Amino acid sequence: MKNLLKYAAGAFILALALSSCREEPNYSDVPAITFDRIEQYTYTxxxxxxxxxxxxxxxQDGDGNLGLDRIGPDGTQSGPDFEPPFNPGSQYFYNFFAIPQVKRGNTYTSLPEINGRFPKLSMDGKPEPLEGEIRYTITSFSTDAYPFADTIRFEVYIYDRDLNKSNVVYTDDIVLYQGL
Structure with a gap:
């Protein structure tokens, strides 16, 4: 029993030492995205x-400076994330860009972009590599605005707070209003 405790303690210390040697990933400071999936929910x-x-x-982002406040500390659009270059009307006010493209034959025609803000992903503000998933919800597709069951895809990219633009990805094709 005495030997078992001695070896268990040694194994624990060795496991702890090896786990503390984990290297941080080395990602670019320019955000990189990959398309994961598009979910469709249809209702009438x-x-x-x-x-x-x-x-x-x-x-994946090397310095973790992704996201913008959606509302300022006083409950209005005020604070650093609403001042230039992130002020309303600026091209950097939004940080998530989804450009719908309608498929006609073998070509795609772009529609007006659908933009939004996703919140800060690192709350402490320290530069650190981050990786994960961003889920962006679009609720504006309806038969009164888009009357046809068109095949569409989205061109997607994001910006970080240093105004670095990610690569561009495309979603899979979906057919509107087919979820019923």
């Missing part, structure tokens, strides 16, 4: 069919 209310779409992209 008051004779209008609507699609809610969720675009999921995986990301």
């Amino acid at each position: 209310a008051n004779k209008i069919t609507r699609d809610t779409l969720i675009i999921a992209v995986d990301f």
Whole structure:
């Protein structure tokens, strides 16, 4: 029994030492994204069919400076994440860009982009490598605005707080209003 405790303690210390040697990943400070999936939820209310779409992209970022506050500390659009270059009307006000593209034959035609903000992913503000998934929900597809069951895809990219643009990815094709 005495030997068992001695060896168990030694094994624990060795495991602890080896786990503390884990190297941090070495990602670029420019965010990189990969398309993961697009989820489609279709429902009808008051004779209008609507699609809610969720675009999921995986990301890697070397300094972890992803995300912007959606609202300032005082409950309004104030604070550092609403001052230039992130001020309303600026091209950097949004940090998630999804450009719907309608498929016509073998070509795609872009529609007006659907942009939004995803929140800060590192709360302590320290530069550190981050990886994970961003899920962005789009609820604006309805038969009153988009009357046809079109095949669409999205061109997607993000910006970090240093204004670095990620690579561009494309979602899989989906057919609107087919989830019923």
